Amino acid sequence: xxxxxxxxFGAMGMAAAQENASTEVMxxxxxxxxxxxxxxxxxxxxxxxxxxxxxxxxxxxxRQMKFNxxxxxxxxxxxxxxxxxxxxxxxxxxxxxxxxxxxxxxxFPHSTGTPYNDDTYKTLYWQKWGFFNIHTDFMLNLVNLIGxxxxxxxxxxxxxxxxxxxxxQTPVATKLSGNVGLFxxxxxxxxxxxxxxxxxxxxxxxxxxxxxxxxxxxxGGVYSSxxxxxxxxxxxxxxxxxxxxxxxxxxxxxxxxxxxxxxxALSALKADNxxxxxxxxxxxxxxxxxxxxxxxxxxxxxNINSSKLQNKDRVNLGKIAxxxxxxxxxxxxxxxGYADEGTGTVKINDRLSRERAQAVYDxxxxxxxxxxxxxxxxxKGGVENMFYDDAILSRSVVISxx
Numbered sequence: 001x002x003x004x005x006x007x008x009f010g011a012m013g014m015a016a017a018q019e020n021a022s023t024e025v026m027x028x029x030x031x032x033x034x035x036x037x038x039x040x041x042x043x044x045x046x047x048x049x050x051x052x053x054x055x056x057x058x059x060x061x062x063r064q065m066k067f068n069x070x071x072x073x074x075x076x077x078x079x080x081x082x083x084x085x086x087x088x089x090x091x092x093x094x095x096x097x098x099x100x101x102x103x104x105x106x107x108f109p110h111s112t113g114t115p116y117n118d119d120t121y122k123t124l125y126w127q128k129w130g131f132f133n134i135h136t137d138f139m140l141n142l143v144n145l146i147g148x149x150x151x152x153x154x155x156x157x158x159x160x161x162x163x164x165x166x167x168x169q170t171p172v173a174t175k176l177s178g179n180v181g182l183f184x185x186x187x188x189x190x191x192x193x194x195x196x197x198x199x200x201x202x203x204x205x206x207x208x209x210x211x212x213x214x215x216x217x218x219x220g221g222v223y224s225s226x227x228x229x230x231x232x233x234x235x236x237x238x239x240x241x242x243x244x245x246x247x248x249x250x251x252x253x254x255x256x257x258x259x260x261x262x263x264x265a266l267s268a269l270k271a272d273n274x275x276x277x278x279x280x281x282x283x284x285x286x287x288x289x290x291x292x293x294x295x296x297x298x299x300x301x302x303n304i305n306s307s308k309l310q311n312k313d314r315v316n317l318g319k320i321a322x323x324x325x326x327x328x329x330x331x332x333x334x335x336x337g338y339a340d341e342g343t344g345t346v347k348i349n350d351r352l353s354r355e356r357a358q359a360v361y362d363x364x365x366x367x368x369x370x371x372x373x374x375x376x377x378x379x380k381g382g383v384e385n386m387f388y389d390d391a392i393l394s395r396s397v398v399i400s401x402x
Contacts, residue, residue: 044241045083049195051076051234059208059226061101061124065116072099076197076232080139085149085244088139090159090183094199094230095132102127102210108171109209127208133201135163135179149244157183165201171209178202185236190243193236202227298399300360301392304343307355309363317360320399321368334376334402335360340391341382349382352395360397376402 055074062070078092101124102111110129137159143152158181165177181199188194205225298320300313309317324333337357339349357377364370387393 045081045238045243047080047082047193047236047238049076049078049080049193049234049236051195051197051232053197053230053232055096055098055228055230057098057100057208057226057228059100059102059127060210061103064124065101069116070099072097074230074232076230076234080236082139082141085144086141088141088157090137090139090161092135092137093132094135094201095130097128097130098208098228100127100208101125102208104210110167110169110171129167129169129208131165131167133163133165133177133179135161135177135201137161137179137181139183151187151243153187155185155187157185159183163201165203165207167207167209173207173209175204175207181230191238193238195232195234195236197230197232197234199230200227201230299387299393300356300397300399302352302356302395302397304340304395305348305352307352307359309359314363314367317363318368321364321370324364324370324374327374329373332374332376332402334378334400336398336400337377337379338386338394338396338398339380339382340394341384342391344382346382350379353379353381356395356397360399 053074053076054071056070057072073096074094075096076092076094078090080088080090082088098110100110101116102109103123103125104111105113105115105125110127112126112128114126116124116126138161139157139159141155141157143155160178160180163177163179165175167173179199179201181197184196184198186194186196203226207226298316300309300317302308302310320333324331335357337353337355337360339352339356341349344352357379361375361377364375365372383394385391385394386396
């Protein structure tokens with residue numbers, strides 16, 4: 001009784017907890033598949049990085065230079081913040097030096113006055129000037145966008161943004177710039193990434209101090225733009241707290257349209273429920289055993305000169321078998337066969353009483369699956385009227401606790 005009440009109230013408690021919080025319960029596996037995650041606070045997922053590489057400026061005459069002559073040093077520094085596993089923002093500095101070519105031999109535009117050493121282009125002179133570009137970039141993690149968030153060794157992010165670029169050697173120029181690139185990260189450990197940044201930057205055509213149009217361009221007053229490519233490699237440090245709590249976002253959590261149940265809590269509830277089920281089963285089994293211990297006996301009657309069971313008795317034997325199978329090994333039933341002393345000889349009555357006990361035994365074992373070890377048989381042959389001075393009730397098997 002107590003176990004039944006415990007099971008009932010335990011089940012009601014689980015149902016009430018789920019009803020108050022949610023119409024749906026999600027496991028960790030379902031959470032991962034749903035791609036929900038905790039957005040975090042403003043202090044989460046900041047990083048700082050530094051790198052170095054090469055620039056290649058593309059001005060009016062630079063394409064007439066050899067490729068290796070166009071490469072100049074580059075330095076990168078940035079601070080980045082990821083708002084989600086997909087969306088981030090970066091504030092960066094890129095600077096160092098540009099090399100190029102001009103057909104002007106004076107100090108303008110950034111001409112060194114040194115001829116470019118190529119027999120084909122004797123009219124060209126080296127350009128050399130320092131610069132820096134302060135830029136802000138919107139970043140989109142393509143790997144997390146397509147494949148969902150998880151800790152990976154490699155990620156690649158598309159980014160684009162705007163900046164303010166300045167040539168700080170005469171002629172000084174400050175211009176707007178536009179950036180687009182791919183930011184590739186390789187996870188070395190929880191805190192450190194190796195980065196490879198490939199970027200293209202567009203600047204106004206006169207940024208290098210040399211106005212006009214490039215050869216072959218339309219001379220109808222439409223000027224082309226200059227630009228440069230940057231490739232750098234570096235390291236980044238990711239500040240704590242870093243990473244993402246997968247499973248829910250703040251809006252989803254605060255509105256409480258769903259209740260996310262941790263696997264451990266769900267397992268504990270299931271374990272409690274299983275324990276209550278076992279307690280109930282044990283209580284039921286103990287009640288059955290107690291019933292057998294106090295059972296005065298059960299009577300199965302037979303027709304005269306017959307050991308064949310009647311269907312009404314098979315129904316009752318099925319109920320006895322169902323209860324007996326729930327008991328422990330201490331419960332053994334004794335099946336005792338009897339015959340009516342007033343009819344038949346001693347030999348016939350011995351046979352009938354033995355066969356009647358065996359018929360009940362066979363029914364319980366073969367038809368209802370009772371363990372034979374929980375049964376025992378005996379027979380008494382012909383006896384005087386045992387119940388109500390009625391000979392019919394002596395043609396029977398008495399089932400009692402052994």
